[in-house]
Amino acid sequence: MGASPLGSWNDGPARRAIVAYVTSTADERSPDFVPPADRIAVFDNDGTLWVEKPAPVQTGFVLGKLAERVAADPALAREQPYRALAERDESFLRALDAQEPDAVESMVRAVGAAWEGTPFGAYEAQAARYLASWRHERFGVPATGLVYRPMLELFDYLRAHGWRLFVCSGGGRDFMRVICEDTWGLPRENVIGSAPEFAWRDGTLVRRATPHGPIALGPGKPEYVLARTGRLPRLAAGNDDVDVEMLRSAPFALLVVHDDAEREYAYTDGAARAQSAARRYGWTTVSVKHDWKTVLTPPHTQEEPSAPGQ
Amino acid sequence: MGASPLGSWNDGPARRAIVAYVTSTADERSPDFVPPADRIAVFDNDGTLWVEKPAPVQTGFVLGKLAERVAADPALAREQPYRALAERDESFLRALDAQEPDAVESMVRAVGAAWEGTPFGAYEAQAARYLASWRHERFGVPATGLVYRPMLELFDYLRAHGWRLFVCSGGGRDFMRVICEDTWGLPRENVIGSAPEFAWRDGTLVRRATPHGPIALGPGKPEYVLARTGRLPRLAAGNDDVDVEMLRSAPFALLVVHDDAEREYAYTDGAARAQSAARRYGWTTVSVKHDWKTVLTPPHTQEEPSAPGQ
Known part of the structure; x- marks a missing residue:
C-alpha cells in the first residue's frame, strides 16, 4: 500500500468509518474479522463510481x-x-x-x-x-474522466486488505466491460450488470433479445451478487433507491450523497428511500462536498478493445 | 513456480503440448502470445477434474x-x-x-x-x-480424494503463467462451490454451473424452481463462459460430448480419455462425438493411462462450510 491511502478523502467521519471497518475485517482478534474468502465488496456504478448527471x-x-x-x-x-x-x-x-x-x-x-x-x-x-x-457536456472530459478518484483509492485500499471487488449495476454489463480493465483495474468477470442471453449463429455467439435473468436493480442486485460470487457482500456502496437492497445485504454500507453543485452536481432525486434507509440502518454516508478533497480522476484515452475471444 | 511443475505428468505428447502452448502464450515474441487479460482457462468437472464413475x-x-x-x-x-x-x-x-x-x-x-x-x-x-x-464405492475415499492430481498441478502451472481459471460444469454450481476453495483453490465466483434463480423470502435469498439461464451443457458452456468472463477461453479441458462446444471455443483444447481400468475406469460412453472432434480439430488428448504418473489426490477432510453472507 502507498504512503497515503485514501489520499483524496478528507479526515472526516466517512473516511474514519471505512478505515475502522476495513482494518477490523483484516484483524483476527476483532469481532468484525472477515475470513479472506468472504471479503467481497460490491459497487454500484452510475452515481457511485462516476458522475451520472445530466444523464448516465x-x-x-x-x-x-x-x-x-x-x-x-x-x-x-x-x-x-x-x-x-x-x-x-x-x-x-x-x-x-x-x-x-x-x-x-x-x-x-x-x-x-x-x-x-x-x-x-x-x-x-x-x-x-x-x-x-463521447464528452461530458459540462466538464468536457471523456467518460473515464468522470470517475471519482476517491472511489478508485477505496478500490486500492480494499485490495490491499485482501478484498475482491465487483461492480453491480443496472447498466449494461457488456458496456461497462469495455472500460472496466483500464478504468477500474477490474477484470471483466468482476462486472455484474444487465445483460442479454447469447445464442449461437453461424459459429458466433450473438446477443439475444431476452435478458439473462432479472435486471440488476433493486432486489436483483443482491440476487446477482449471490449468484455470481456464492456470497453476500461484506461491503456495499451505492447512491440511490435501486441500491437499497444491495446495501441492506452487507454489514457495512456506503451511500454516496450528491451535495456538491460546484464540483459535481447536487441532487436527491431517486435517492429519497436510500437516504432514509441510511438513517434507519446506520449506513455510512459519503458527502461529495465534505468527504472528498478531489472528486474527478484525470481522464485517460479509452482505446478500442482488443479483439475478443480467438 | 516449484522445481518440478506438472510432476505427475509423464514426459509424453500431452505434457509437451501443454508446456509448449502455455509458455508460448506468455512469450510476447510468440505468435501464440495471449495478453494477460485474455488468459482464461475453463475446465469441465465430472470426468475432467475428478472421477465420475460409477456415477458423478x-x-x-x-x-x-x-x-x-x-x-x-x-x-x-x-x-x-x-x-x-x-x-x-x-x-x-x-x-x-x-x-x-x-x-x-x-x-x-x-x-x-x-x-x-x-x-x-x-x-x-x-x-x-x-x-x-460420502465415500467412493471402489476407492473408499471421500469425494475430494477423487480429484486428479495432474489437473491440480495444471491449475498451478497455469496460475504461475498468469492464467485465470474457471470450472464450467453441467453439475450444480452451488454444490461445487462447497468444495471449490479447499479442493481446487478457486474462489466461488470462478465456478460456473447449472443453478437456480434466487428469490427473496422473509428477508433471505432462497432457491427458485426456475433455472438461471440455460444449463451449462453443450452450447450452454461457452455461452456461460462468455457471459461470466466477457471472453471465450484460450484453453479448455473436457472429457465428453457435452464439452465439445466449449472445447471448440478455445484455441487450445484438452480432452481427457479414460483408458485406465486399473487405476481409474476405462470407458468411452458419452464421449464418441468428443473423440471424433479431437481428431478432426487436432485437440490434445490426455490418456489417463499413459500421460499420468499419479491419478488421484490424497483426500482431505471436507469441513462444513462457514456461515455464508453475514
Whole structure:
C-alpha cells in the first residue's frame, strides 16, 4: 500500500468509518474479522463510481441506437419507448429515471431488440467507438474522466486488505466491460450488470433479445451478487433507491450523497428511500462536498478493445 | 513456480503440448502470445477434474433428495423422473447419462422443485453434510480424494503463467462451490454451473424452481463462459460430448480419455462425438493411462462450510 491511502478523502467521519471497518475485517482478534474468502465488496456504478448527471454515460449510446432503428423503420415511432423518445416526452424520461416498471420494461425490450443478433465483439466495438467520441457536456472530459478518484483509492485500499471487488449495476454489463480493465483495474468477470442471453449463429455467439435473468436493480442486485460470487457482500456502496437492497445485504454500507453543485452536481432525486434507509440502518454516508478533497480522476484515452475471444 | 511443475505428468505428447502452448502464450515474441487479460482457462468437472464413475458424486445427493420427496408425497411416483427412479429404470438412467433432452429436462424440473424455497445457506449445509459422509464405492475415499492430481498441478502451472481459471460444469454450481476453495483453490465466483434463480423470502435469498439461464451443457458452456468472463477461453479441458462446444471455443483444447481400468475406469460412453472432434480439430488428448504418473489426490477432510453472507 502507498504512503497515503485514501489520499483524496478528507479526515472526516466517512473516511474514519471505512478505515475502522476495513482494518477490523483484516484483524483476527476483532469481532468484525472477515475470513479472506468472504471479503467481497460490491459497487454500484452510475452515481457511485462516476458522475451520472445530466444523464448516465450509456444513455446516449442506447438512445442513438433506438433513433437509428426508428429511422430504418418509421412504424416503430408509434410504439413505446420510441414514441416517447421521438416526442422528447419528459414524463416518460422521468418515469425511466425513477425506474418505474412499465417504462423500464419497455426500454429493456427495446434494448434487447436493438442489438438482437449482434455478435458480442461487434457490440463491444460499437460501445468503444461511442466512448471514444463521447464528452461530458459540462466538464468536457471523456467518460473515464468522470470517475471519482476517491472511489478508485477505496478500490486500492480494499485490495490491499485482501478484498475482491465487483461492480453491480443496472447498466449494461457488456458496456461497462469495455472500460472496466483500464478504468477500474477490474477484470471483466468482476462486472455484474444487465445483460442479454447469447445464442449461437453461424459459429458466433450473438446477443439475444431476452435478458439473462432479472435486471440488476433493486432486489436483483443482491440476487446477482449471490449468484455470481456464492456470497453476500461484506461491503456495499451505492447512491440511490435501486441500491437499497444491495446495501441492506452487507454489514457495512456506503451511500454516496450528491451535495456538491460546484464540483459535481447536487441532487436527491431517486435517492429519497436510500437516504432514509441510511438513517434507519446506520449506513455510512459519503458527502461529495465534505468527504472528498478531489472528486474527478484525470481522464485517460479509452482505446478500442482488443479483439475478443480467438 | 516449484522445481518440478506438472510432476505427475509423464514426459509424453500431452505434457509437451501443454508446456509448449502455455509458455508460448506468455512469450510476447510468440505468435501464440495471449495478453494477460485474455488468459482464461475453463475446465469441465465430472470426468475432467475428478472421477465420475460409477456415477458423478452429486448423483446420490440428488437421488436421495428426490427419494425423500416421493416418501413425503407418494403420488409423485407416478411422474417422471420419480417413477423411473423408483422402478430403477435403467433405460431412463442411460438416457440421462446420454444427456437426452427429455430426460435432462425432467431432472432439471425435479431438482428445481426439490430445493425450491431452500435458503442458499441451508442448501450448502445439506451438500456439505452429504459430502462429509460420502465415500467412493471402489476407492473408499471421500469425494475430494477423487480429484486428479495432474489437473491440480495444471491449475498451478497455469496460475504461475498468469492464467485465470474457471470450472464450467453441467453439475450444480452451488454444490461445487462447497468444495471449490479447499479442493481446487478457486474462489466461488470462478465456478460456473447449472443453478437456480434466487428469490427473496422473509428477508433471505432462497432457491427458485426456475433455472438461471440455460444449463451449462453443450452450447450452454461457452455461452456461460462468455457471459461470466466477457471472453471465450484460450484453453479448455473436457472429457465428453457435452464439452465439445466449449472445447471448440478455445484455441487450445484438452480432452481427457479414460483408458485406465486399473487405476481409474476405462470407458468411452458419452464421449464418441468428443473423440471424433479431437481428431478432426487436432485437440490434445490426455490418456489417463499413459500421460499420468499419479491419478488421484490424497483426500482431505471436507469441513462444513462457514456461515455464508453475514
